[in-house]
Amino acid sequence: MDAILIALSEVVEPMRLLMLGAGVVFGLIVGVIPGIGGIFGMSLLLPLSYALDPFSAFALLLGMASVTTTSDTIPAVLLGVPGTVGAITTVVDGYPMAQRGEQDRALGAAFMSSLIGGLFGAAVLASLLPVLRPVILSLQTSDFFAICCAGLFFVATVSGPDPLKGLAALCLGGLLSFVGLDAVTASERLTGDFQYLWDGLPITVVFLGLFAVPEIISLLERPPSTMRNSQSSRKAMWGGAREAIKHWRIILRSSVIGSVIGAVPGVGVTVIDWLAYGVEARRKPKDPDEPLFGEGNLRGIIAPESANNAKEGGYLIPTLAIGVPGSPSMALLLSAFMIHGLAPGPTMLTENLPITISFVLFIALANVLGTGLCLIFASRMARLAHLPAATTIPILVSLITLGAFQARNDVGDFLVLIAVALLAEILRKLSWPRAALSLGFVLGPVIERYFFLAMQTTDGPLLARPSIAMLVLVLMVVIVRAILRQISKDDARCAMPRRPARNDALLALVMLTAAIWALTTLAALPWEAQLFPSAVCILLAGAAGLICLRVKISSAGSKPVHDERVGRGTNNRPTMLVFSGITMCFALIYFAGPYPAVFATVTVAGRLAGRPLNIASKQAMLAAGFAFVIFDIIGNTHWPTPVISTNYFLDLLPAESQAR
Amino acid sequence: MRTPILRLLATAALVGLGVLSGAATAEVVIKVGYGPGGTNDVYARLAARHLPRFLHDSPEIEVVNVPGAGGKKLLKLAQNASETDGSVIYMTTFTVAANDVISLTAAGREAPELRFIGSFGRDHDICWGKSDSPISGVNDILHENIRFGASGKASITYTLPAAMRAILGAPFKIVTGFAGTAELFAALERGEVDLVCGSDPVVAASFRRVGEIYRANDGATDEFGIPALIDIALDPAELAVLHLLERQAAPSGTMYLPPATPDAVVMAFRSAFTALLADPAYQADLAATRIGFAPISGAELEALYSEVIHLDPVQRAQFLSLTK
Numbered sequence: 001m002d003a004i005l006i007a008l009s010e011v012v013e014p015m016r017l018l019m020l021g022a023g024v025v026f027g028l029i030v031g032v033i034p035g036i037g038g039i040f041g042m043s044l045l046l047p048l049s050y051a052l053d054p055f056s057a058f059a060l061l062l063g064m065a066s067v068t069t070t071s072d073t074i075p076a077v078l079l080g081v082p083g084t085v086g087a088i089t090t091v092v093d094g095y096p097m098a099q100r101g102e103q104d105r106a107l108g109a110a111f112m113s114s115l116i117g118g119l120f121g122a123a124v125l126a127s128l129l130p131v132l133r134p135v136i137l138s139l140q141t142s143d144f145f146a147i148c149c150a151g152l153f154f155v156a157t158v159s160g161p162d163p164l165k166g167l168a169a170l171c172l173g174g175l176l177s178f179v180g181l182d183a184v185t186a187s188e189r190l191t192g193d194f195q196y197l198w199d200g201l202p203i204t205v206v207f208l209g210l211f212a213v214p215e216i217i218s219l220l221e222r223p224p225s226t227m228r229n230s231q232s233s234r235k236a237m238w239g240g241a242r243e244a245i246k247h248w249r250i251i252l253r254s255s256v257i258g259s260v261i262g263a264v265p266g267v268g269v270t271v272i273d274w275l276a277y278g279v280e281a282r283r284k285p286k287d288p289d290e291p292l293f294g295e296g297n298l299r300g301i302i303a304p305e306s307a308n309n310a311k312e313g314g315y316l317i318p319t320l321a322i323g324v325p326g327s328p329s330m331a332l333l334l335s336a337f338m339i340h341g342l343a344p345g346p347t348m349l350t351e352n353l354p355i356t357i358s359f360v361l362f363i364a365l366a367n368v369l370g371t372g373l374c375l376i377f378a379s380r381m382a383r384l385a386h387l388p389a390a391t392t393i394p395i396l397v398s399l400i401t402l403g404a405f406q407a408r409n410d411v412g413d414f415l416v417l418i419a420v421a422l423l424a425e426i427l428r429k430l431s432w433p434r435a436a437l438s439l440g441f442v443l444g445p446v447i448e449r450y451f452f453l454a455m456q457t458t459d460g461p462l463l464a465r466p467s468i469a470m471l472v473l474v475l476m477v478v479i480v481r482a483i484l485r486q487i488s489k490d491d492a493r494c495a496m497p498r499r500p501a502r503n504d505a506l507l508a509l510v511m512l513t514a515a516i517w518a519l520t521t522l523a524a525l526p527w528e529a530q531l532f533p534s535a536v537c538i539l540l541a542g543a544a545g546l547i548c549l550r551v552k553i554s555s556a557g558s559k560p561v562h563d564e565r566v567g568r569g570t571n572n573r574p575t576m577l578v579f580s581g582i583t584m585c586f587a588l589i590y591f592a593g594p595y596p597a598v599f600a601t602v603t604v605a606g607r608l609a610g611r612p613l614n615i616a617s618k619q620a621m622l623a624a625g626f627a628f629v630i631f632d633i634i635g636n637t638h639w640p641t642p643v644i645s646t647n648y649f650l651d652l653l654p655a656e657s658q659a660r
Numbered sequence: 661m662r663t664p665i666l667r668l669l670a671t672a673a674l675v676g677l678g679v680l681s682g683a684a685t686a687e688v689v690i691k692v693g694y695g696p697g698g699t700n701d702v703y704a705r706l707a708a709r710h711l712p713r714f715l716h717d718s719p720e721i722e723v724v725n726v727p728g729a730g731g732k733k734l735l736k737l738a739q740n741a742s743e744t745d746g747s748v749i750y751m752t753t754f755t756v757a758a759n760d761v762i763s764l765t766a767a768g769r770e771a772p773e774l775r776f777i778g779s780f781g782r783d784h785d786i787c788w789g790k791s792d793s794p795i796s797g798v799n800d801i802l803h804e805n806i807r808f809g810a811s812g813k814a815s816i817t818y819t820l821p822a823a824m825r826a827i828l829g830a831p832f833k834i835v836t837g838f839a840g841t842a843e844l845f846a847a848l849e850r851g852e853v854d855l856v857c858g859s860d861p862v863v864a865a866s867f868r869r870v871g872e873i874y875r876a877n878d879g880a881t882d883e884f885g886i887p888a889l890i891d892i893a894l895d896p897a898e899l900a901v902l903h904l905l906e907r908q909a910a911p912s913g914t915m916y917l918p919p920a921t922p923d924a925v926v927m928a929f930r931s932a933f934t935a936l937l938a939d940p941a942y943q944a945d946l947a948a949t950r951i952g953f954a955p956i957s958g959a960e961l962e963a964l965y966s967e968v969i970h971l972d973p974v975q976r977a978q979f980l981s982l983t984k
Contacts (some may be wrong), residue, residue, distance in 0.1 A: 334697030
């Protein structure tokens with residue numbers, strides 16, 4: 001009780017509340033900008049926290065970390081572009097709602113779910129404090145392995161009607177995640193001798209390419225009349241918030257997922273989100289008229305939003321209990337622990353208990369403050385949804401390009417963005433599940449590591465562990481149920497896979513070739529480095545081969561299926577425009593610097609859309625100014641020296657001209 | 661923008677901003693070969709805070725974590741880095757660089773001449789068990805069901821038990837793949853591994869020392885009866901290799917620059933490093949973290965690195981066989 005009172009008295013100190021407020025405002029800004037996320041924010045704030053006392057330092061850091069997944073909903077719903085990786089799932093149903101003019105309802109529900117989820121996560125942390133260490137220490141590596149594998153079950157949920165495509169996309173994601181130096185032997189895996197790839201593919205850039213770029217292209221593809229058709233209103237937002245409260249069971253269920261899975265080190269927010277989404281998508285709706293998942297279902301927003309805010313409390317559990325960070329941003333928080341002379345472990349529950357309790361209070365307060373600010377300002381920001389695509393798209397393209405460049409400040413960031421975006425665009429056009437690929441990308445290395453550790457540390461066969469046995473049992477039940485559904489075909493919600501077309505076979509053939517190439521490349525590596533990726537390659541080859549075979553069988557004796565999605569008749573102009581915009585912006589970053597690049601990109605796009613030059617340049621100026629504030633003043637980004645500021649041009653002149 | 665002149669001025673201002681954003685900052689990055697939260701990470705973050713005051717133009721220093729393969733991933737990046745202007749400092753333990761250079765020279769490849777700035781601490785060769793660990797003597801670790809925990813194979817947490825295994829001919833297992841110190845000691849506490857060597861726990865309360873691999877070769881054993889490894893190795897040649905292994909395994913938080921970095925840049929950083937160590941503000945911050953501090957100069961590290969590079973082939977082969 002004394003510790004609670006001490007913590008309370010420390011938390012309400014004006015300096016701590018000021019720091020908490022500063023952290024929350026900064027976190028909300030970080031969440032809104034696509035391409036930068038909580039780790040970026042934490043890296044920036046960490047050095048500032050050194051000069052503060054521990055309570056103020058953690059108020060600042062936790063204030064920031066707790067709310068990025070609240071504000072990242074705003075661009076996800078309004079523009080179809082996730083602010084952070086934590087909002088990818090929200091796009092799936094949030095953006096279709098915005099297209100129906102229900103953006104305020106969606107945002108209201110998302111904010112309320114985030115608030116309750118965040119408070120739930122803090123409550124879980126508080127209630128587990130006395131048993132924090134025993135609970136975490138009772139879990140073995142094999143249990144972590146089983147929990148991560150459980151995440152893979154939900155690939156079936158996000159795969160759409162064709163599980164085979166889901167499996168292939170999952171394996172491809174896994175294969176991409178193995179690019180880089182392997183963690184045990186430091187062998188080069190699938191790097192093709194590119195040093196940039198030693199560090200693997202940067203997750204931020206991969207996710208921007210996978211989700212943000214294709215959504216921007218789809219924005220351009222839609223006719224303007226169907227874009228948005230309602231005025232934003234605070235009333236609708238509060239209505240959405242009330243609806244979320246009515247769905248308290250979903251919030252509770254998803255918050256449990258967020259806080260429990262968040263406590264498993266290495267499992268990122270993407271897995272948590274898809275898991276919560278998948279659980280909800282599998283449940284039968286109470287209202288038979290509600291839209292399907294993926295077409296603007298409110299439950300599809302409430303579930304991931306409550307889970308991804310509840311996770312923060314979960315992340316703190318292993319971080320505080322045993323010093324193993326629950327997420328990359330928690331790893332940075334651990335640095336702050338050490339800088340302030342705090343040691344995670346038993347002392348956090350004895351001599352440092354007031355600080356631990358203050359964490360709970362800071363998370364709770366940050367969620368209340370963050371949601372309040374969002375509810376106040378989002379109705380104004382919702383006007384973004386009414387802006388024409390010609391205004392928003394070039395700005396988004398510029399911000400995404402600048403955001404991608406944050407990963408490593410390397411030309412490789414741009415190449416990865418373009419390559420992944422191209423792949424994602426093909427997947428989108430052919431209706432292959434990008435979500436499955438993202439799950440494979442996130443879970444691949446985590447499962448590989450836990451698998452090896454479990455193999456080495458488990459006495460007796462892995463199957464003897466209760467968690468693994470349960471996993472296998474659940475897997476069998478899922479498979480049997482899926483088979484029964486396919487046989488009975490009486491489930492109205494179980495859509496049949498669309499008949500595969502030749503373009504699917506072509507893509508599957510490319511995947512098959514990639515898998516075979518990867519297998520031969522991996523064969524030269526030590527066994528620790530090749531075992532897991534090789535298994536994934538074989539699975540990928542199998543799934544891709546089956547897809548090819550299926551096309552062959554279905555087309556035998558019948559006329560070839562005309563694929564209306566891609567081909568000569570398809571309008572590829574939006575794709576070309578977006579890719580040209582990214583390329584132009586990136587080239588200009590190197591040539592003239594980042595802000596002239598934004599200015600030029602937005603101006604040129606405005607002119608192409610038929611805007612008068614003065615309007616286009618005004619918008620471009622605003623966009624460049626905004627980017628400057630975000631990336632230079634707040635972000636302190638290291639940009640490459642632009643060609644025009646070097647002696648490049650001077651060197652081209654004859655020597656006597658230079659002397660003059 | 662009502663007039664073309666205003667538009668022109670605004671454009672010029674933007675171009676200026678672009679040029680300034682790329683040219684004005686003289687930033688330095690310290691890349692750490694391990695995840696955040698470990699000792700090396702803290703050394704780097706404290707250096708990033710205080711080192712700029714001792715460098716020309718007081719550049720802002722940022723810390724970037726590049727974990728992987730017990731630091732070997734970052735070492736590879738450093739060996740192949742093209743920047744030689746001191747804009748990127750690399751930090752791993754010294755043993756990662758030394759082990760790698762021995763493997764390279766054994767394979768007949770050229771040794772990369774890393775330019776050392778200095779080391780902040782020294783790793784200990786102590787082995788830890790759980791506080792209620794039944795291990796009380798050397799015989800207790802000679803079983804095949806004993807497991808040592810380690811991160812990557814280049815890490816001291818692996819090479820120390822590997823050397824012990826080679827010398828004792830012991831059948832114990834070394835579990836590799838843990839992400840860092842915290843994860844290693846969590847596994848030790850959960851009972852998934854029995855021993856962790858070469859790394860100290862943040863909180864020692866749940867653990868106890870069960871042995872020390874190196875000791876002054878006075879024949880002494882540790883308090884639990886496990887003889888120091890050096891005392892077990894009777895072959896003088898083997899003993900010499902072990903001494904080298906001991907010395908090269910010690911320095912942690914080692915900062916270096918890529919090969920071909922000019923002397924002037926290296927010397928500037930070494931001077932700044934020396935000034936940093938004597939700085940009261942830095943010392944106060946370091947004391948608050950309660951992590952060990954035993955600095956080694958860049959010149960000393962360079963001499964040791966050179967010694968490792970120029971090992972004779974027999975010693976090199978012995979070294980590699982001990983740490984396999």
